[in-house]
Amino acid sequence: MSLQNAFEAEFTKPSVFLDRNKIMPHYTPNVLPFREKELGDITRVVAAALRGQRPENLFIYGKPGTGKTSAARHVMDELSVFAGKKELKIRHVYINCRTHNKKYKVLLKCLREIFPSEPDKAFQGYSAAYLYEKLVGFVRDTETHLILVLDELDKVRDLDELIYSTTRSNDELPKGGISVIGISNNLLFKDALDPRTKSSLCQQEMIFPPYNAEQLHTILEQRVQEAFHPNAVESGAISLASAIAAQESGDARTAIKLLLRAGEMADEARVNKVTDVHVKNARSSVEQEIIMEHVTLLPEHEKLVLYTIAALTLQRKPIQTLSGTKAEGVLYSGEVYEEYERTAKKFKFNDPVSARWYREYINQLEMYGMIVTTQSGPGVKGQTRFIKLKVDAQKIKDVLEKEFAGA
Ligand SMILES: Nc1ncnc2c1ncn2[C@@H]1O[C@H](COP(=O)(O)OP(=O)(O)OP(=O)(O)O)[C@@H](O)[C@H]1O
Ligand SMILES: [Mg+2]
Numbered sequence: 001m002s003l004q005n006a007f008e009a010e011f012t013k014p015s016v017f018l019d020r021n022k023i024m025p026h027y028t029p030n031v032l033p034f035r036e037k038e039l040g041d042i043t044r045v046v047a048a049a050l051r052g053q054r055p056e057n058l059f060i061y062g063k064p065g066t067g068k069t070s071a072a073r074h075v076m077d078e079l080s081v082f083a084g085k086k087e088l089k090i091r092h093v094y095i096n097c098r099t100h101n102k103k104y105k106v107l108l109k110c111l112r113e114i115f116p117s118e119p120d121k122a123f124q125g126y127s128a129a130y131l132y133e134k135l136v137g138f139v140r141d142t143e144t145h146l147i148l149v150l151d152e153l154d155k156v157r158d159l160d161e162l163i164y165s166t167t168r169s170n171d172e173l174p175k176g177g178i179s180v181i182g183i184s185n186n187l188l189f190k191d192a193l194d195p196r197t198k199s200s201l202c203q204q205e206m207i208f209p210p211y212n213a214e215q216l217h218t219i220l221e222q223r224v225q226e227a228f229h230p231n232a233v234e235s236g237a238i239s240l241a242s243a244i245a246a247q248e249s250g251d252a253r254t255a256i257k258l259l260l261r262a263g264e265m266a267d268e269a270r271v272n273k274v275t276d277v278h279v280k281n282a283r284s285s286v287e288q289e290i291i292m293e294h295v296t297l298l299p300e301h302e303k304l305v306l307y308t309i310a311a312l313t314l315q316r317k318p319i320q321t322l323s324g325t326k327a328e329g330v331l332y333s334g335e336v337y338e339e340y341e342r343t344a345k346k347f348k349f350n351d352p353v354s355a356r357w358y359r360e361y362i363n364q365l366e367m368y369g370m371i372v373t374t375q376s377g378p379g380v381k382g383q384t385r386f387i388k389l390k391v392d393a394q395k396i397k398d399v400l401e402k403e404f405a406g407a
Contacts, residue, residue: 016232016266016274023227023260025253028070033222034215035067038208042075042181045204049090049145050083054170054177059153059201062208064185064294065251071208072149072181079147089176092147097155098297103162107131110148114138135178136169143175153182154189155297163197188364210250216242219252220259228263228274236276237262244283248369257286291391294368295399301344301353302361303400308340309371310396313389333362333373333385347404362387 021027032039048055060068076092083090093113100106111123111134123131139146148166156162163180170177182201184190190198190205211219220242224233237259245255259274261282266274295306312331337358344352353361362385365371370391376384389396 013267014270014272016228016263016272018229018232019227020260020263021227023223023256023263025256025260028073029222029226030074031222032067032070032074033218034211035071035208038067038071038206039075041206042071043079046075046079046147046179046181049079049147049179050086050088052145052175054145055147055179056203057166057180057201058182058204058206059190060181060183060206060208061187061190062185063187063210063249063251065245065249065253065255066185066208066210067252068183068185068208069151072151072183076147076149076181089142089144090147091144092149094149094151096151098152101155101157103156103158103165104128104131106148106150106156106162107135110135111138132165132169136172139169139176139178140173145176145179147179147181149181149183151183152185152297154184154186160194160197163200167200186364187367188360211246211252212250213242213246216245216250216252216255220255223256224259229272232266232272233259233263233274234276237274237279240276240279244279248287254286254290257290258282261286288392288395291368291370292395292399295370295396296403300349301357302364303403304344304347304349304352305336305340305358305361306365306370306396307400307404308336308343309365309387309389310393310400311343312336312339313393314397329388331387333359333387336387 017023022029042058042060045058046055060072062068073094076094079090080092082088091114093110095106095109097106100109107128108123108131111118111131112120114135115122115138123134135146138144150156153159166178166180180201190202193201217238220238224238241255241258241262244258245251248254258279259282262274262278265278265281266272295303298306309331312335313329316329337355340358341352344350362371362373366373370389372388372390374386374388376386
């Protein structure tokens, strides 16, 4: 087949998708069912700026895929439109801290958004203190209410300093000010915050609850209408995708990814209907994908702990209990901790975390569904915790080795 013909075949290939973009996880729909209350609450907090008052800082948290990013972006975009119409001095900057993971990078990103016509070198290479003065100068001169939306805030390494800076700036600003909307899906993160940072950041707080199967069903139906050809998705496929996502996490992203992958599978099979069988087949690939994405986002030492568990699992040390039973692939918590300390040294990460933090990490990894733990029953000396990896050990090891090599 000539390449022209190959292009023609691709071009005319039938597809169940009408607009595939609308079922991609990064797409934000204009209406967010079941988030009316949350949208209203965020609106009330930021509306202070309309009255010339500084909005209180807001911390939004909730499990992955519960609509935090979508809701925050939606409210801020609408606020900008409204402020534009009324010629009010209200600005917001949305920053994903996964890539802007330091105070310096956050400030740099802010200035670039605020002064888009300035050349890169206007800000590059200066100290954080200079960038900070520049930002505060802008707010002071223009008497603007600047709202920083810091998504995935838990990724900021020097968060205490960042929050402290924004708090301090408001003492220096007679009019206008800087407010922070922080977003995180790490439920343990808030408790680990420095008390001063916490009280400043959490002047207002909001929890986004997971969605149930019925709610996910409605959300998916809406997306299916936009993204797929009429009648291309059987109702059984929508029901199964919402049931799976509800059972696992109440995560709308998982539900959406399931349907996206199921649609791709239908296209590959050259059929014009997405059925529950496609969803069933999409399940394990979506689950693995989500977990692997998540793995790369863990804090460094949590990655090291997970890496250690994967490496030890691959060595398959079977354990022997006093009653004589052997458990394959199950590890002692204590042995993992000791090996983690060695691993940290091997990859040149200084200061392994304390045993207390290690236990916290184990709890988190279990919460993310990457491991399961059990307490020792009778027959084993003392009380100990067993750890079993729930994901592909080789994959985890490969992905993390690559990450450590690049760090
Ligand atoms: N109520 C809703 N209605 C329609 N779509 C939704 C709703 N909530 C979430 N979604 C969709 O689900 C996906 C995930 O939502 P979003 O990115 O807002 O979640 P999140 O809470 O920020 O997750 P994370 O903590 O992982 O960042 C997006 O594609 C979003 O459009
Ligand atoms: Mg998000």
